[in-house]
Amino acid sequence: MKKILALDIGYGHNKATFGTSDGTIKQRFKFPSLLGVTKRNEYVEDNRIYSFKGHNYYVGDNAMHLPSENLVDITDYKNLEHYAPLFLHHCIQTIGEIPDIIVVGLSIAQIGNSGYFQAELKKYTVDNQTFEFDKIYVLPQGAGSKLTIDRYGNNFPQEQKEDLSSSTYVGVDIGMNTLDLFLVSDGKTSPNLFEGIEKEGIMKIAIKVAKLVEQDFHRSITLQEARDVIDTGIYKLRGKSHSYQAQIDEIKKEYLKDMIRLIEAKYGKIIDKCDFISVSGGGSTIFKTTEDGFFKIPKTANEFYNSIGFFLYGVTQSKQ
Numbered sequence: 001m002k003k004i005l006a007l008d009i010g011y012g013h014n015k016a017t018f019g020t021s022d023g024t025i026k027q028r029f030k031f032p033s034l035l036g037v038t039k040r041n042e043y044v045e046d047n048r049i050y051s052f053k054g055h056n057y058y059v060g061d062n063a064m065h066l067p068s069e070n071l072v073d074i075t076d077y078k079n080l081e082h083y084a085p086l087f088l089h090h091c092i093q094t095i096g097e098i099p100d101i102i103v104v105g106l107s108i109a110q111i112g113n114s115g116y117f118q119a120e121l122k123k124y125t126v127d128n129q130t131f132e133f134d135k136i137y138v139l140p141q142g143a144g145s146k147l148t149i150d151r152y153g154n155n156f157p158q159e160q161k162e163d164l165s166s167s168t169y170v171g172v173d174i175g176m177n178t179l180d181l182f183l184v185s186d187g188k189t190s191p192n193l194f195e196g197i198e199k200e201g202i203m204k205i206a207i208k209v210a211k212l213v214e215q216d217f218h219r220s221i222t223l224q225e226a227r228d229v230i231d232t233g234i235y236k237l238r239g240k241s242h243s244y245q246a247q248i249d250e251i252k253k254e255y256l257k258d259m260i261r262l263i264e265a266k267y268g269k270i271i272d273k274c275d276f277i278s279v280s281g282g283g284s285t286i287f288k289t290t291e292d293g294f295f296k297i298p299k300t301a302n303e304f305y306n307s308i309g310f311f312l313y314g315v316t317q318s319k320q
Helices: 077-095 111-122 143-152 203-217 223-232 245-273 282-287 302-318
Strands: 003-009 013-020 025-032 034-038 050-052 055-059 071-073 101-106 123-126 129-132 135-140 169-174 179-184 194-197 234-237 240-243 276-280
Touching: 003 077, 003 302, 013 077, 013 302, 025 077, 025 302, 050 077, 050 123, 055 077, 071 077, 071 223, 077 101, 077 111, 077 123, 101 111, 101 302, 111 123, 111 135, 135 143, 135 302, 143 169, 143 179, 143 276, 143 302, 169 245, 169 282, 179 245, 203 223, 203 234, 203 245, 223 234, 276 302, 282 302
Parallel strands: 003 101, 101 135, 169 276
Antiparallel strands: 003 013, 013 025, 034 055, 034 071, 050 055, 123 129, 169 179, 179 194, 234 240
């Protein structure tokens, strides 16, 4: 039985789904797309530190305890490509098994770089050890969500009962950096119906929150730290909590209005004929409070819809 790792490498979080070629999902987890530059201590063994391309790093949650100036935000494609092998390696270390098939994704806005992205992941060196993988697939963001919607609808892991073969809807994958859209007409989509827009993800909200913190406390925080403030509504400074929930709620409302305008600009009057808008990805949680029934958000695993779909694709490829 082949082992399949589906990794949705994002600017905000990495979402992983790991399982076997019979379709069994064994693990599903996420970690922040965050790196912390550090130094090794010759007297203290710390297996959380990775040596990569001449520097030492903590990855994900392990980096959060470092000073803000030591943290590396992943805000553009070049950074994502450069550090993607480190995120993949951390994921494999977390799983504790070497996958036979790896499926990852890129925004349609950056899918033209898929060859370079794939090459970076196929062979890399961490801690002076080289890792090589034969089968790595790079899919457009949103494609995974579509596969998951087809199989599970709005309620993973329960199988889809509603017939979507004649449905027309817009799928929206909200990431940290990118906003990926795809149009499904009569249950089908195609590559020319995908749109990827950079700098339109939750980063827009995080930038505004970081500015509020800097304005109020004269502290510079990373976008990952700002994302934590968005999720909790709280900025903590030296043991004291400061609420930003009211300001964040207003920023979210403006973001949603902008997003709807973008969808309308891309798909025009087709939006009037849609049955619903399906929203997934890391930023989809901001829709949880909306009362607009036109938006459908997965009841569970909404952040993992791309990753789960990538896994389903890997299962299909394992049978080829």
